[in-house]
Amino acid sequence: MKINMSENVIKHSSENPFQSMISRFDKAAKLIGLDESDYNVLKAPQKTVIVNIPVTMDDGKVRVFEGFRVVHNANLGPSKGGIRYSMDVNLDEVKALAAWMTWKCAVVGIPYGGGKGGIKCDPRSMSKGELERLTRSYTDLMFNVFGPDKDIPAPDMGTGQQEMAWIMDEYSKLIGYSSPAVVTGKPIVLGGSLGRVEATGRGVMVSTRSALGKLGISPVGSTCAVQGFGNVGSISAKLLAMQGLKVLAISDISGAYYNPNGLDAEEAIAYRDSNNGTLEGYKGGEKITNNELLELDVTVLVPAAMEDQITEENAERIKAKLIVEGANGPTSASADDILNKKGIMIVPDILANAGGVTVSYFEWVQNRLGYFWTEERVYRRADRVMKTAFESVYAASKEYNCSLRIAAYAVAIKKVAEVEKLRGKFGV
Numbered sequence: 001m002k003i004n005m006s007e008n009v010i011k012h013s014s015e016n017p018f019q020s021m022i023s024r025f026d027k028a029a030k031l032i033g034l035d036e037s038d039y040n041v042l043k044a045p046q047k048t049v050i051v052n053i054p055v056t057m058d059d060g061k062v063r064v065f066e067g068f069r070v071v072h073n074a075n076l077g078p079s080k081g082g083i084r085y086s087m088d089v090n091l092d093e094v095k096a097l098a099a100w101m102t103w104k105c106a107v108v109g110i111p112y113g114g115g116k117g118g119i120k121c122d123p124r125s126m127s128k129g130e131l132e133r134l135t136r137s138y139t140d141l142m143f144n145v146f147g148p149d150k151d152i153p154a155p156d157m158g159t160g161q162q163e164m165a166w167i168m169d170e171y172s173k174l175i176g177y178s179s180p181a182v183v184t185g186k187p188i189v190l191g192g193s194l195g196r197v198e199a200t201g202r203g204v205m206v207s208t209r210s211a212l213g214k215l216g217i218s219p220v221g222s223t224c225a226v227q228g229f230g231n232v233g234s235i236s237a238k239l240l241a242m243q244g245l246k247v248l249a250i251s252d253i254s255g256a257y258y259n260p261n262g263l264d265a266e267e268a269i270a271y272r273d274s275n276n277g278t279l280e281g282y283k284g285g286e287k288i289t290n291n292e293l294l295e296l297d298v299t300v301l302v303p304a305a306m307e308d309q310i311t312e313e314n315a316e317r318i319k320a321k322l323i324v325e326g327a328n329g330p331t332s333a334s335a336d337d338i339l340n341k342k343g344i345m346i347v348p349d350i351l352a353n354a355g356g357v358t359v360s361y362f363e364w365v366q367n368r369l370g371y372f373w374t375e376e377r378v379y380r381r382a383d384r385v386m387k388t389a390f391e392s393v394y395a396a397s398k399e400y401n402c403s404l405r406i407a408a409y410a411v412a413i414k415k416v417a418e419v420e421k422l423r424g425k426f427g428v
């Protein structure tokens with residue numbers, strides 16, 4: 001099935017994601033009085049690698065794919081961040097995503113820096129064999145970048161457990177022994193962690209609960225709309241429903257689906273899984289557009305699809321009381337002011353979706369220990385990390401009298417800059 005991504009997502013911000021990241025970084029840097037040297041160091045990525053990856057396709061022809069890995073900062077520990085397979089991948093996007101990983105890891109207090117990778121490709125139109133050859137060749141070309149103590153990839157949009165298994169295997173072959181800690185988000189049998197698949201959605205749910213608490217709103221009887229029905233969106237919808245919220249709308253690349261009486265998220269997940277991974281033809285709600293979903297009158301809006309969905313063009317029409325950013329960069333910087341003026345609370349991406357990298361960290365710890373935790377322990381520890389991070393960002397927003405987003409950047413930048421100073425050197 002061919003799906004035109006551009007039909008069902010809105011990308012109309014005048015800024016690119018890197019500019020959006022920098023504009024928040026600038027605001028927070030000013031607020032905390034970051035000195036000029038630290039500012040200059042933290043603004044730019046430490047390492048940018050671009051490779052051309054030749055892959056023999058099933059028809060025997062060789063195609064060359066452009067691949068990236070950006071290490072934004074590795075002061076707090078090895079750089080950490082996913083690998084994205086999408087036709088929209090470009091250097092500015094990967095640079096922004098890498099910086100967001102630095103801030104994200106610092107906000108939740110895990111000992112990692114930030115990195116991100118991507119390959120410009122359309123994974124839906126490629127066979128399993130083609131994807132395997134692409135992933136292995138990318139790993140070969142990134143051999144000097146990756147490493148359990150250097151740079152640790154993970155899944156992101158368009159990648160999942162199978163790609164992580166190939167990366168683990170290829171890297172292990174190159175060093176001559178099994179190295180599960182080089183990558184996270186692996187299948188459980190290969191050293192993956194229980195709870196990793198649910199981790200980002202679970203963190204979205206925990207942050208939603210914390211934020212609703214601050215707003216004095218009970219989750220029971222509240223409503224939500226979730227944009228995106230991949231790993232993050234679908235699990236967020238399911239867990240929010242379990243907290244008593246009514247899920248009024250969901251969406252994926254096939255469109256958005258609305259039911260004023262509430263949709264059954266678990267049923268929608270089962271439908272998607274039996275339907276080639278898409279909601280196409282889903283009958284649990286009437287078809288609406290993605291724009292209409294974003295503008296629904298709900299308590300909570302969870303954008304969990306991709307960047308630049310809420311921009312200066314539609315921000316004025318957003319009616320939710322709370323936005324919890326499951327995706328990275330779903331709100332452009334120019335939309336922030338409009339939403340803030342409207343009094344909408346936003347739990348920013350670098351806090352709201354940090355549950356994923358938190359459990360990635362737990363996976364890496366378990367790999368290095370060679371000792372595996374129960375699902376209950378993973379959840380308990382991840383929930384605690386998310387709750388503590390939310391409270392520290394909330395406290396910073398009161399201290400600096402700013403939005404949760406700028407407070408999250410402030411907390412993160414302060415921490416990374418402090419380490420920079422203590423280490424007394426710039427760079428890895």
Ligand code: GLU
Binds near residue numbers: 083360
């Ligand atoms: N891709 C996910 C993110 O953006 C997870 C990264 C990781 O687990 O390293 O947070």
